[in-house]
Amino acid sequence: MGKPNPSQSRLVAYELVYQVNRDGAYANIRLPELLSKSKMEKADKAFTTELSYGTLRMQGRHDYIATKYIDRKFSEVDPKIQDLLRIGIHQITQMRVADHAAVSETVEVAKLVAGESKASYVNAVLRKVTASSNDLVELSNLPNLERLSISYSHPEWIISSFYDQLKDWAEVEKLLAANNLPAAPDIVAWPGKSSTTELVQLGATQIPGFSNAANLDGIPSEFDPIIQRRAGVQDRGSQIVVENFLTTATIGQSWLDMCAGPGGKAAYLFHSLSQKDTTATFLANEPIPHRAELVKRVVNNQQVVSFDATDPDNFSSTFDRILVDAPCTGLGALRRRPEARWRKSINDLKELVTLQRNLLTSAYKLLNPNGIIAYVTCSPHIAETKGQVLDFLARHKDMSILPLSTLADAHKQGVLKDGTMQLWTHQDQSDGMFMVLFKKVG
Ligand SMILES: C[S@@+](CC[C@H](N)C(=O)[O-])C[C@H]1O[C@@H](n2cnc3c(N)ncnc32)[C@H](O)[C@@H]1O
Structure with missing residues (x-):
């Protein structure tokens, strides 16, 4: 293997996943810091965000997939390898990244952060993942709780608590799917300081049924009314x-x-x-x-x-x-x-x-x-x-x-x-x- 040459976007995604999983970092605070240090283009930043946030959400499912191709429990694998496999599997199974690119790009990150021999291991496992359909049909035989926990990457106790309230597995499944979708931030115009008319003029989309709400397809910390503290980021x-x-x-x-x-x-x-x-x-x-x-x-x-x-x-x-x-x-x-x-x-x-x-x-x-x-x-x-x-x-x-x-x-x-x-x-x-x-x- 040659000198490591990871792409910035994957390297930053790995750093975020590792820092969140190992050091207790908060993704929504740490990611903007890593992105602003990185000097990446907008499209690469969007890729990093999708890869790192998606990996963190879906890692329960990814761990299940990885476990099929390793000879021990996932929790016994070296922590760096765990997180490398997770970002690799996320690209293979959840993103429109060609399999060969998902594997080789992850292996480049692995060479840099974990060394040649661990990179070879990551390479071998990810290749096996790409050779499978990863459709997880075998889960259909499991009870609802276990099946949904793996498919939608949620701990079982959380799914049980949703079922206690919704009392309908189909509804629970819809909720779990919604939890896995990224959502553009909602913002609120603070009365006397800004208005939805202004937010909409600046590019946000009004939310029907609300007096002061808009949805922002952009980065709130770069939106003038938020910078000037005349509006806030607030879910509807x-x-x-x-x-x-x-x-x-x-x-x-x-x-x-x-x-x-x-x-x-x-x-x-x-x-x-x-x-x-x-x-x-x-x-x-x-x-x-x-x-x-x-x-x-x-x-x-x-x-x-x-x-x-x-x-x-x-x-x-x-x-x-x-x-x-x-x-x-x-x-x-x-x-x-x-x-x-x-x-x-x-x-x-x-x-x-x-x-x-x-x-x-x-x-x-x-x-x-x-x-x-x-x-x-x-x-x-x-x-x-x-x-x-x-x-x-x-x-x-x-x-x-x-x-x-x-x-x-x-x-x-x-x-x-x-x-x-x-x-x-x-x-x-x-x-x-x-x-x-x-x-x-x-
Ligand atoms: C759900 S958050 C509140 C969110 C906030 N109302 C908002 O809309 O931004 C709960 C807050 O309660 C605070 N808290 C924790 N223990 C508390 C206590 N003993 N007395 C008052 N507040 C407490 C936490 O530090 C946290 O900031």
């Missing part, structure tokens, strides 16, 4: 949450965003309230310092505090409207975060459910008579959604659900019989947001 599901909560506004209320970082909903709420009602007050709270700094970039600094919100004594006043956009497993936003499905476990869920419960208890203590709490997660998991609702209502007899269906100006999308809302990526083209409004009586 989160925009629905904010807009629904705002329909409960009356004059002169005090608002708290209890879990505000990095500030998406806080910014939209803050700018909307500033336009609607100058007598309303707004406070955003975020305990993690660097996330609180992000909130300060989009909300007036004087209106951002940094406390553990599970202790209500940290706050010096009570509120009429409290948003509890709680830390959660994020199982509703898997298409936007390629590695997220591999990062969370059932153990995380247990801790998160306790934290969510404690935040709700604290919100209750901070709520004024006739006040409203919006409890929100970007997860459809039953323990983080319906489970929390039942638990909260059982513990607080003076609280009841304010059905979203009774609010004339609220979005109708995803509203369930009990008045809560559950969005689904495959049905609503949004993150799988859950929302319930709790009203305090008297």
